[in-house]
Every structure is written in structure tokens, then in C-alpha cells.
Amino acid sequence: MSPEVTAFFDPATFTISYVVKDPEGSSCAIVDSVLDFDYSSGRTDTRSADAVIKFVQDNNLNVEWLLESHVHADHLSAAPYIQERVGGKIGIGDRITVVQDTFGKVFNEGTEFQRDGSQFDKLFVEGDSFMIGQMRGDVLHTPGHTPACLTYVIGDAAFVGDTLFMPDFGTARCDFPGGSAETLYNSIQKILALPDETRIFVGHDYKAPGRDVYAWETTVGEQKAKNIHVGEGKDEGEFIKMRTERDATLAMPKLIIPSLQVNMRAGQMPEPDEHGDVFLKVPVNKL
Known part of the structure; x- marks a missing residue:
């Protein structure tokens, strides 16, 4: 089947x-939603x-x-906000527990933060399937960017999260x-083993420049032929060298600190204090 896909681009976080949507019915899934967040003021917005x-x-x-394709480091998830208004079950890879354990320590979350997903x-998990109406989705575990990254293969479409970008990027x-x-x-x-x-x-x-x-x-075929990092049969050693050297030059994403704290909680904010106020932590020299 070929799902009907409608995209919503958020220019603030790219x-x-x-x-x-199931082409033969009204059922749908929402992939990687966005809760708008202004870091300067600490205010959220729901326009996206x-x-x-x-x-x-x-x-x-x-x-x-x-x-959720993974625990995003560059935007906050709006999944619970959307769920409250239009329903749906929130899904992510089972290796979220690894991410929760890692960043539970980074943010000093203590024992009250559940690390069991x-x-x-x-x-x-790898090999799981799910239904969107009469349309089947299949789960590929595609870690490397994070331990919990998934690719959702729904009909003739694959939603890869951050694992791959456009071929020129x-x-x-x-x-x-x-x-x-190496894992990535x-x-x-x-992903490239899927039909072209x-x-x-x-x-x-x-x-990308230009x-x-x-x-x-x-498409898979375009990625195999043109992706600047893995296309044209680039081997593993060449990729690891390129990726390691490139990553060493990259700054942390602007919203990584709020994003990780919220997204490892399935889009929920940390528990409010006795006055009902919510606070996010800034770990010093941890990231």
C-alpha cells in the first residue's frame, strides 16, 4: 500500500x-510532532x-x-498535547530505557524518574508490526544516532527520523x-536494503549548499546512488572516519537541554513543584 503523507515543516527547528494516512480509510499516524519552545523566555507554544x-x-x-523516531535533541515533542485532543498511542523504540538511564544521570533526575519506558x-522492537487502519507498518531498529532510533516502514514509505537526511546533506x-x-x-x-x-x-x-x-x-534508490556520506558504495571505514571527524566540529543543538528532559518523558514536562511551577535543569560541563 502507498500511504497518503502530509508534511508539516517547522522552520525554527528544521x-x-x-x-x-491509510489510503483506504480515515486512520492515520502522526510522526515526530513538534512543541514550539522559546529558549530565551522558557515559554512553550502549540502553533505547530x-x-x-x-x-x-x-x-x-x-x-x-x-x-517517535527517537528521543530528539533539537525539538520538544508535542505527542501528549496532541494525544489529549485527538487520541492515539505514543510509541518509541524499547531502547528508550538506555537513553533514560544515560540522561537520567546527566540531569540528576533521582529515583522518582522512571527509567523503564x-x-x-x-x-x-525490531520486527514488530502495527496497523494504521488496514495499512501495516513494520519496525526497523536503526541505532547509531541514538540507541533508540527506529525507522517506521509503512507501506511503500519509510520514516527514518535523523538516521538519513536528503542525499545532498x-x-x-x-x-x-x-x-x-559504526552502528549507524x-x-x-x-534501510538501503529496502526496495529502491x-x-x-x-x-x-x-x-544543503547550493x-x-x-x-x-x-527514495532508497536515490540514497544509494547520491547520498554524499554513504552513497556509491562507500565502505564502513571511510564512513566512520568521515563521521568521526565531522562530528568533532559540530556544536550542540540549541535546544538539546530542554529537548532531552522532555522527550525522554514522552513529551511531558518534569513534575511541577509544590507551587505548580515546572523547572528544567541545566547540567554544567556534562554535554
């Missing part, structure tokens, strides 16, 4: 969220999520899944805790 909700409601869609409705960084260039290379091979005509939808786009417009849809 994130693309997707509504993925509201645009997705409006689309769902205007088209009388039934949201069955709110799918129980904040999510569904923890997927390359691949994900691997220098976050739990990341691995092997994960990418799993498989549509690939990426999680971000930053407009390209004037944002883009987010490509």
Missing part, C-alpha cells in the same frame, strides 16, 4: 512532522501542533499512533552519548 490537529480534524481523521504507550551525527558511527553505518545498510522505489521521509532538512528550497522526500 523538523518535518508527518501525518501518514495545532496545525497538525487542525488538519486531522478538518479531514475527519482517526489518529491511531503518535510515533513506562511514560510511553508502546515500546517497539548526508547522515546523522553520532557523538551524543550512546551514539556510534550498519543501520543505514538495513521505497519513499524515504527524513526528519530534518537544512538545505539548494534553495527545503526538501524531505527521496
